Amino acid sequence: MMTYETSVKLIAALVRRDRWKGLALMLLAGLAIGGVSAVAQEGHPLSGSWHGDWGTSPTERTRVFIYMKWDSKNIIATLNPGAKAVPLKIATLDPDNWAVHFEGDGKDAKGAPVHIVIDGKLENIGSYHRTITGTWTQGSVKGDFKITRD
Amino acid sequence: MSRLRLVAWAAAVTAAAMPALAHHSFAADYDEKKPITLRGTVTKYDWSNPHVFVYVDVPEGGKIVNYATEWESRIELKRAGWRADSLKPGDAVTIEASASREGLMKAGGKSISITGGKKLLSPNAAEMLTPHPAATSKPAPRWPDGHVRLGIGPDEIGYWANSSASGLSEDPKVKTNRDGLLLNLADVNKVAPFQPWAKGLYEYRQRNFLKDDPMASCLPPGGPRQFQVPYGLQILEQPDRQRMFIMSGGGNRNWRLVYLDGRPLPNMDSTSPTYFGYSIGKWEGDTLVLSTIGFNERFWFTNGGLPHTEKLSLTERLSRPNFGTLKYEVTVDDPGAYTRPWSAGWTLQWIPDQEMEEYFCDDNNQDFETK
16 A cells, blocks of 8 residues: 555656656645645654645745654655755654644746755644644745644 | 532533544534423434434323433443333333423433333443453453554454543542543643643633533544543454554544554654644553654643643553553643643553444534434
8 A cells, every 4th residue: 555655756757757746736636635644743742744834924924744753753845845945854743732843945937056954843633634823934034834643 | 719619510421421422522513501391202213323313292282392312322321221112102101300401492311211111221331341350351462573462353343432530630639520521621721731821721621611612513533532431432453554543433433543663753844734744653561562653733622621732742552451451651742731741541441342333423414412
């Protein structure tokens, strides 16, 4: 049986081949929607796939997808898995207050390097559809974000 | 945590222990610190799985309010003397219960008195744990090859139930109620060698009275929890096929397969994680040693909400020191959630001359209904 992680790797591989990018995006959407029951889990509260958006106003939003995995010592997090994946090199969770902090280096719309800092709070921990909300800083642009576990 | 808060916690959990015999925590839905008395007329007696409901019309402020009172399963109520015809619509009753935490017109029942009739009680935990001296005085039965028989014998009826511990704790002195709620939340560090996130999640679940328990949605009780559900279990041995089944009486009546043919554990990278994992077993003297890997993360592997990851590996030791006792010991090895392997154990009682009763509860069913 194909695991969720395997599926994400497959999608990333398809995205690398331009001709399959459309299929990859469809699969990605399918995972985001259909993954609801497939990956509901009671283990590390960050493990799994998360989707949502960030932006500077209610109308200026950018869709984001984050895949996280707990490897027993570290949270391995990737923003937007695929051709433009951004490894979040710093990914922490403070169980005293369920605060999360992520940092990574990506590229902006023009292809220029940009540093990304995400600070949020994990909420509704007992729910399959738990959420993280907080601030999202991308270069000099600061906004808010909300992501929900699929 | 202040001493006052600890005392308040202990009081709440201890009080909640009495009616907490169902497959989900009554404390999550009902507040034992808010007792209510309902005097009215029975409108419906729903003698069905997974929980029995008694609906009653109660005059309140010039209106009639219909309350849904929830009770334990038919299995437990029958042990306490209830029957399918114990109540009927039109009976005038007085119900002692715990109020809904959400202020709904429902309540967790503790006792019901029928006017001019008898009083029915919620099952008493102490009574259900009464030992069976006759069963413990007999030696454990054996197969022709000399192995201890862990399951039912020929021309015999019975099953295993009434675990001596309701939670899983490295320190056996740690006390929990029947749902695995700590009587003293300050004992959390004695329960297991948690990683920080796992401790935080366990405490979160405890503080919320286990309201997110997957078993409340009828998901299976994998791992040690299979040996703690209130409806018992049956061990079906098939030595000719070199395997055995551990059949759950509670939850959704699922089963676990254990291979006894000497095969090794598989490479888990090529196997899908499941609720009960992949088990192999071998005899060491009179003890059957089980090794299990391959668990998914969609369930709680113990009462009380101890977290685990897919790296969970269990070594379980089953023995039968006498006819009426099954000894269960488990070593938990999960480097994803705990800092080192740790162990715990308990005993179960043989319930003689009774069949495990039907108790159906399927994935994602809601076990609670009200009107």
